[in-house]
Amino acid sequence: MNKKQWMRVAIPIISIIISLLIASIIIIWIGEGSFTDRIDFLVEAYTQLIKGAFGNKTAVMNTIIKMTPLILTGLAVGFGFRAGVFNIGAEGQMAMGALTATIFAVNAASLPSFIAIPLTMIVGMLAGAVWAGIAGFLKATTGAHEVISTIMLNWIAYNITNWAVTGPFNAGGGIPKSPEIASSAKLPNLLTSQASFMSFGILIAITAAVVMYIILYKTSMGYEVKAVGFNPFAAEYGGINVSKNIIVTMAISGALAGLAGTLEATGLYYRFYGTLSSGKGFDGISIALIGQNNPFGILAASLLIGALRTGSNQMQFAGVPKHIVMIIQSIIIFLVAAERMVMTIMGWNKKKGAK
């Protein structure tokens, strides 16, 4: 590993450590009694956090359920970053993917599972790809910036999905939700524990990360994506079709977000809810950032954030507000984004000849 690669790993890790230290100070500060009491309180808080995330089978399952969509939206945003496009629209692509997949899955009762399940995923991915592809197409042909167009597409998606589940595609009962999908389209469970279940969606998400790794590092396509991201002029000079690559990258990015939504619908809720995406698309931006746009980094970041979120419920029982986890997450993201700060804190910023 050269120094640059090493830094890419070191910066998120150090950011995590620093943010945990800051959170510790806050926990000690809000604790009561003597200093040793407060330390006990701190230890208790973190113990509960870890227990809540990994303490028993249900906890582990909940962590995995939380991290699955984060992996996919993280990959979606991370892949876009590699080609120099900033896909802020994973939220909308996730919703559109989930809605379209659900519509298909609701009507898939006549198909056997081994056809219905993959077909539903393909439909969801296609819907996400088309939704993101619109922004890619606009960027490639008119130069419209994808940040603007994907934000606008998010709003359109938000309104379309809301209209669908409150109107024509409503299951009744006054809740904005769709009818349940056909049982042949439901993802089988990988683990169950008491009343909880966990579908094999995590395996699909991990596979997606491996596929993205292979695309980025082993294929000519990944080579082109990275060349376009680093220097579109040189890419063009090297015979790479920059417009095509931007559209394709956006479509792949949207397909991943669409898959995230599909797995939520077919593996967890068995239907489409108006709140299904609820910010997980935006979480993808944070995950991609912490994972440094590397597929395996994104897996690790999703595990971290998934675990923190699951564990935070349990931590509340120890008397620590759940929001501490939001603070931890925000500080990590802040430090990773402002990597120079970490370098300064660590004294790596000394001009050792680096430009």
Next chain:
Amino acid sequence: MPFHIPQEEEYKDYAVVMKGIVKQFPKVLANDNVDLYIKRGEIHAIVGENGAGKSTLMNQLYGLYNADAGKILINGKEIAIDNPKDAIAVGIGMVHQHFMLVGPLSVAENIVLGDEPTKKFNLFDLKRARREVKKISEEYGLKVDVDAKIEDISVGTQQRVEILKTLFRGADILILDEPTAVLTPQETEELFVVLRNLQNDGKTIIFITHKLNEVIAVSNNVTVMRGGKVTGQIPTKETSTRELANMMVGREVLLRVEKEKKEAGEKVLEVQDLKVNDNRDLPAVKGVSFDIRKGEILGIAGVAGNGQSELEDALTGLRKKIAGTVTFNGVDISTATPRDIREAGMSHIAADRYKYAMVKEFTVAYNIALGRHYKQPFADGGFLNHRKINAISKELVKKFDVRPPEIQLSAENLSGGNQQKMVVAREFDYNPLCMVVSQPTRGLDIGAIEFIHSTILDLRQEDVAILLISMELEEILSLSDRILVMYEGQIMGEVTPDEVTMEELGLMMAGSTLEEARSEADE
């Protein structure tokens, strides 16, 4: 009298003494125990091939890098220069290879930037800035229009602005890192006049270059570097370009290439009435026609900005052609994409290396794969063949002497000359039918220029058709079989190298026809 190595008691007469400087980069020892002695009031040239360590040495003097070992004495006093502020405080100013100016701001604003005169309430005082800039500009005879925007003035003038900027901050010791690399011959002459004026005003000048005739023309003493070490220190009067070249390269070099006589073959590239617009959508190439035959080098001479770069981009598919046809090997490529054109057998050394010819974040190996990354032997069924990419890159890096020969290094860590060698290696390896070669030796040193020139001639020997676009008249004259002179988007005329002189060519580049140039040159 040989070069005088001063004793410690003489250091007070020396503007700069650097002793035992060592600078280790992760993969290269860029400065290996370097001593440098610059007498106060002299113009001291530092020459060396690309990657010799010249910029690294100067960056330490200016406080951009910290030395691993060694000491720096300014006017006899040892001081620690930790950052450019320290350097400026002791009167050192540096003009970098790449200018650091702000395009939309005026000349005066750029010069005072960072040290702006202010009036009440700490507001920027433009009037005073203009006045002060005018004053120093007159004082040193560096003429500039203080109100012109940087983006509207020529490169030569921008350089003048950089020099003024250092003077404005009170520099007595000026470091100029390859100042002539971006200048036309006329601008270089003007720069030399400026340098001599500054010397007469008592300034000390450190002038980095690898053009040896410039060293002879302007310097008092020369320090030669090779591979991070000093390989020669000599008063300019006592040396010659030949001797300097040998010290620089470490072997005998040919300063001029020998071209064999050769009959050109059949037409490969035919351009008819080509019209191309520039970035502002104004006509840049206004209807040019020419053809190139197998085994022929067609030179295009011209002052920068007369349509050559638009012509280059249009031929290689990077820029839209407004009108006209381009036929390549019997196929119409007027609307072909860059990939189609490469597939048809045309390769391209782009003038703008940083923008077009490389992805600086990619490794050397990946840069060598650029343009062929999707096909055999670099890829197989959509998958990159890293084993082949690495093997081919290793071979090319060795053959083209790219230093350091580390194919997994990011290209941005190579010096400019080595980046260019990498680009040239890739484009030569295409086995093209035709090659568009633009400013191939800009910023390169003698050894590399010699190498690239002889490789271009080898290609000609192998019957490749070559379009050579260059601002270096000597390069055009020594390599081309025929020369077209471009002026304001049109071709002023066609000449052969043995029927024109450099002077006549220079006049044609300024808009004269051959006849006019002849009669003017006679006067």
